Amino acid sequence: MSLHLYNTLTRNLEGFEPSDGKKVHMYSCGPTVYDHVHIGNLRTFAFQDVLRRHLRCCGYDLLHVMNITDVDDKIIANAQKANQSISEYTARYIDAFKKDTKMLRLETPEHITLATDHIDAMITLIQRLADKNLTYQSEGSTYFRIAHFENYGKLTRLDTSGMKTGGRVDQDEYEKDDIRDFALWKAPKDGEPYWESPFGPGRPGWHIECSAMSMQYLGATFDIHTGGVDLVFPHHENEIAQSEGATGQQFVRFWVHAEHLLVEGQKMSKSLGNFYTLYDLLDQNYSPEAIRYSLISVPYRKQLNFTFDGLKAATIAIERLRNFKRRLETETFPEGEASELLAAVARARDQFTVAMDDDLNTAQALGAIFDFVRDANTKIDSEDFFEGNRESAIDLLTLFDSIFDVLTMEADCRIPVEEIERFIEERSRARKNRDFARADEIRVELQRQGVVLEDSRDSTHWKYV
């Protein structure tokens, strides 16, 4: 089986390969930086990270663009409240976003693009739409005229014919000919920041940045566009209208959307008090790796029930995998090799890959890994695991970690290795002399400093926790 992804456009699982055969051109809707991102946002970004990593496992190169929306109504309102320019205001949250993603080990896309750096490209695109008679102006704003674009709604399959003009009027809705029409360029209200353009001063509408920036970096047609399910309509539908309206070509081949997460079975909301940012969880002493594991171990197309029990389970599951890895790296095995173990590794590798190829079925992929871990641990215990089995087993974990990336720990300012080893030596002498009081004292002291000792028959291993 080769990689298959569920394409929202066709509502089908489809075999994926990049249109140029080698490099995947991919665009992801990033955050709007009016506040810190929350774990729901991070679930979607973590999914994108898993997709990236697996695409690379499939042998593809990546050209991945993620936008940061750094101008919109909320940003303008908040910046005005804070008496700051929008760039002063957003700088803090852009920085926070980059820190969050780094903490969760999300790979940085090849390009991270700010909307405000691409206003010219947006203006050019709007101009192209205007030239094709797909726009109109009203009260200083420019709108996309859906009535002139056939095929509107092909992503959503939504019956928009029943929508009526004048239904809802929010603060930024002006006069539109058709309720389905959407703003490409919004006229500024008093005191609002604006850019000059051939169709008057204003700022970009919500959707135009993604069309302009994705096509600028990836071409008129590209392979994959990702985002959360809530973006399907209207955001992505409108991106299609803008892009295909301008180019006459198919905009995106695969639309891939991540489901939302719930917290303890409930929709995350500030009013329910179950609204979390990454730092809310780190403050409760959950590790970034456990959070990452929790976010990616449920397949992306399923609603993720994010729970604190799950976070604890993730912490322990990671610990188990790390213990196993350390065993493989540090223990001494008899010479030779067990062919059934080589076969078990090959099987696990295969199952892992097949699962990931099947629309990134991370849960199933994990199952394959844990099956092998139990199998190999049993063999190690019974001394049926040989030197010749070490390398391929470690390679399997390397494959696993190339996607999951939870096994390594951040090097930080802990008690240095030499000191730990000195303690271990002293403790070994004490144990030999049956001075268990001193031996336990040392273990407790190291434990206090975040080092756990594990005695095996002939040696003592240690690990940071």
Next chain:
RNA sequence: GGCGCGGUAGCCAAGUGGUAAGGCAGAGGUCUGCAAAACCUUUAUUCGUGGGUUCGAUUCCCACCCGCGCCUCCA
């Protein structure tokens, strides 16, 4: 109301027309100076409910119940 996703053990969760992966938690055991780690045994005669198709359904069909999402703020 329209469109869509889902309901599998205490919790999370995979999966299939042929009789239920995996993780966590629980119980018992092996090993150990103690501990940790690891392993073994055990924990769903059953997959929201009721019908139907079938030799056989958790898996297909229909109805119903419940949860969630979208229907122009939204990952």
